[in-house]
Amino acid sequence: GESVGLHLPTLSVQEGDNSIINCAYSNSASDYFIWYKQESGKGPQFIIDIRSNMDKRQGQRVTVLLNKTVKHLSLQIAATQPGDSAVYFCAEILTGGFKTIFGAGTRLFVKA
């Protein structure tokens, strides 16, 4: 499959544990944030989003936290499964909504 990034930060967790992936974003004018998951050989897949007027949003097994004061975003995955192994990207969408800036990505390894 495709090699998304050979030198990405890596997080290794045991199956069943919770995972926390962090992201620092750059633009205080960003309106909207998205977490994507990219598996080998595939394009990024939407996981969860959050608007800038929120600080927390929950989905199924995932939670996104937004701290605008320090321009920090995190993705929490509960009860991590082997199928969660992938590269995770945060993305910020700038005011106006038409330009997306992606973070560098974090590779998540889940050990069975």
Next chain:
Amino acid sequence: KAGVTQTPRYLIKTRGQQVTLSCSPISGHRSVSWYQQTPGQGLQFLFEYFSETQRNKGNFPGRFSGRQFSNSRSEMNVSTLELGDSALYLCASGLGSLGTEAFFGQGTRLTVV
């Protein structure tokens, strides 16, 4: 419904040549965005089109251009290819409003030799 379709999946070109990549969005989607993905630079925004108009563009040289047709299909073109243009080129389609999800294709892997 069918997902985002990018063609071709793989392409090998020689330095100095030009290349055109194609993206067919999900039916009903009017926004198409293009991204370049490399191990060194990650995912970088190229441009976004909505209803045949470019609404925003990233920081790429003028050799990179794109267009969108009335049926929302989009093409991007890279002229005078350089070795550093080797990358995975991804397109994403969406409804085009803030807060609406973008769906990615599998990408076109371009290798410049």
